[in-house]
Amino acid sequence: MAVSKFKEALNSGKFLVTCEIGPPKGSDLTQMLHHVDLLKYRVDALNVTDHQSSVMRFPSLGGCLAVKERGGEPILQMTCRDRNRLALQADLMFAHTRGINNVLCLTGDSILVGDHKGAKGVFDLDSVQLLRTVRQMEAGKDMAGNDLEGAVGFCAGAVVTPEATPIEPQMIKFEKKVEAGAEFFQTQAVYDLDKFAKFMEYARQFPVKVLAGMVLLTSVGMAKFLNANIPGIVVPQELIDELANAGRGRALHKGIEIAGRMIAALKKDSICDGVHIMAIGKEEVVPEILAKAGL
Amino acid sequence: MRSITKRKPVEEVEQSLKGFEQVYILGCGTCATMTKTGGRDQVLEIKEYLESLEKTVTGWTVIPIACDEMTEVAMRENERPLRNAGCVLVMACALGVHRISTYTNNPVIPALDTLFIGLEEKPGHFREVCIQCGQCVLGETAGICPVTACNKGLLNGPCGGTNDGKCEVDKNKDCAWTLIYRRLKLQGRLDLMRKYHPPKNYQTAPRPKTVIISTSEENQDGSV
Numbered sequence A: 001m002a003v004s005k006f007k008e009a010l011n012s013g014k015f016l017v018t019c020e021i022g023p024p025k026g027s028d029l030t031q032m033l034h035h036v037d038l039l040k041y042r043v044d045a046l047n048v049t050d051h052q053s054s055v056m057r058f059p060s061l062g063g064c065l066a067v068k069e070r071g072g073e074p075i076l077q078m079t080c081r082d083r084n085r086l087a088l089q090a091d092l093m094f095a096h097t098r099g100i101n102n103v104l105c106l107t108g109d110s111i112l113v114g115d116h117k118g119a120k121g122v123f124d125l126d127s128v129q130l131l132r133t134v135r136q137m138e139a140g141k142d143m144a145g146n147d148l149e150g151a152v153g154f155c156a157g158a159v160v161t162p163e164a165t166p167i168e169p170q171m172i173k174f175e176k177k178v179e180a181g182a183e184f185f186q187t188q189a190v191y192d193l194d195k196f197a198k199f200m201e202y203a204r205q206f207p208v209k210v211l212a213g214m215v216l217l218t219s220v221g222m223a224k225f226l227n228a229n230i231p232g233i234v235v236p237q238e239l240i241d242e243l244a245n246a247g248r249g250r251a252l253h254k255g256i257e258i259a260g261r262m263i264a265a266l267k268k269d270s271i272c273d274g275v276h277i278m279a280i281g282k283e284e285v286v287p288e289i290l291a292k293a294g295l
Numbered sequence B: 001m002r003s004i005t006k007r008k009p010v011e012e013v014e015q016s017l018k019g020f021e022q023v024y025i026l027g028c029g030t031c032a033t034m035t036k037t038g039g040r041d042q043v044l045e046i047k048e049y050l051e052s053l054e055k056t057v058t059g060w061t062v063i064p065i066a067c068d069e070m071t072e073v074a075m076r077e078n079e080r081p082l083r084n085a086g087c088v089l090v091m092a093c094a095l096g097v098h099r100i101s102t103y104t105n106n107p108v109i110p111a112l113d114t115l116f117i118g119l120e121e122k123p124g125h126f127r128e129v130c131i132q133c134g135q136c137v138l139g140e141t142a143g144i145c146p147v148t149a150c151n152k153g154l155l156n157g158p159c160g161g162t163n164d165g166k167c168e169v170d171k172n173k174d175c176a177w178t179l180i181y182r183r184l185k186l187q188g189r190l191d192l193m194r195k196y197h198p199p200k201n202y203q204t205a206p207r208p209k210t211v212i213i214s215t216s217e218e219n220q221d222g223s224v
Helices: A005-012 A030-041 A061-071 A085-097 A128-140 A168-180 A193-203 A220-229 A237-244 A251-268 A283-292 B010-016 B040-051 B071-077 B078-082 B095-099 B176-184
Strands: A016-021 A045-048 A073-081 A100-107 A157-158 A182-191 A209-215 A275-278 B002-009 B023-026 B058-064 B088-090 B108-110 B110-120 B126-127
Touching: A005 A157, A005 B078, A016 A030, A016 A209, A016 A283, A016 B126, A030 A061, A030 A283, A045 A061, A045 B040, A061 A073, A073 A085, A085 A128, A085 A182, A085 B095, A100 A128, A128 A157, A168 B176, A182 B071, A193 A209, A193 A251, A220 A237, A237 A251, A237 B002, A251 A275, A251 A283, A251 B095, B002 B095, B002 B108, B002 B126, B010 B040, B023 B040, B023 B078, B023 B095, B040 B088, B071 B078, B071 B095, B071 B176, B088 B095
Parallel strands: A016 A045, A016 A275, A045 A073, A073 A100, A100 A157, A157 A182, A182 A209, A209 A275, B023 B058, B023 B088, B088 B108
Antiparallel strands: B002 B110, B110 B126
16 A cells, blocks of 8 residues: 555654645646645645635645645545545545545535535535545445455545634544544644643544644734634734734734744644644745744 | 425516416415415415516415315316416415426416425524435434534534534524534433434435325335
């Protein structure tokens, strides 16, 4: 079975860094490939989104192939929103044959938050069932119990929202994902490190690696937007004030500094196993964030 | 059971009736009356509208229960004005439209869109509670259906889009899994939420769904 370079990194005990790559809306891949080239040797894996926020884009599979072709380590994001169980299994087999060895299993956002609001939301499986499907296909069986001519092999991950209220239902689901075979987790963006450290005390009981989600703050408006619109994200007022006091045209710079500082703190105190950076269109500055974090 | 409907935009109704100068209107005295979409008042309202378009309404009636087989009797009583019309405009849910279609050879045009089967929680407030999936999980979900009440129909707990007990789709809507969690916790049955639910069988009753209730001549499975 092909060995996932990312899995080797997970097991190495080093502080991990992954970064999100958002494919374009359209067939011009210039900018995405530029981001891939910029980051492929600086991070442990590049995580390619799957119609993020239910907005139709170039596919995650295509983005992962591009990462692979250019020498990077891709993580295939796979949501349950757009494909039924036949299509999901087929794409897992295809990814495996093309050297894509990591998969992140997600439920997927609702159709209603995206740009094709009249589409049919599939959700034939949920994230827990998809994780189990990966493991079953690794054992050489499809979901119907038929033998596969050639199994698959993946380092499989999932997501968790440590700041959701109430938190207990999220914890129960987290544990179901662990039982289903998740090896690593990336979290929704976290900004309150004390609160996150408490979550990690709980998560440390389980044999999984956790990468803290890091969404780059680019302006006061963007931080307020996250607070108002994105469930499970809480940007504390001190950080918003810090961005506001950065001075004209300096908010992005301040955001980079905040992200770098937080990553350094997470690493220094070994709070979690790594970070997952979501720069959302500002991938250009990820090397700067890493430099500020001392990585 | 309540079949919840909404009125189609009048422009759509007008478009559907293009080429029909004589129209017969049928309303329904049950669900569509309760939802104020196909009762007497709405029938009279659309009658007036059609007349303003210079169409002739050959007659109208509100059938007590349009989906019931007694509809045939009501339609026979109105045979002449029905026959004089080029089409029947139905202000009932799709069940009514189907029933009525079996008793006339005239084109049957729906004036309503059927939204869901729901409960009236308080006067005028209707909520979908069951999508009739054929595989009931209510016993394990504290009587709240995640297949219906969760936007994604998730079986193994909430998605990451929920916060403060609300749904990512609409902050005014409750997250089904938070409701289930709270009620199971209250009942001391949270272990049910930890249980893994395998993928659903979406073909328990393949479409078109049919059921034959056994009669004296037939066995339970419908075979004679």
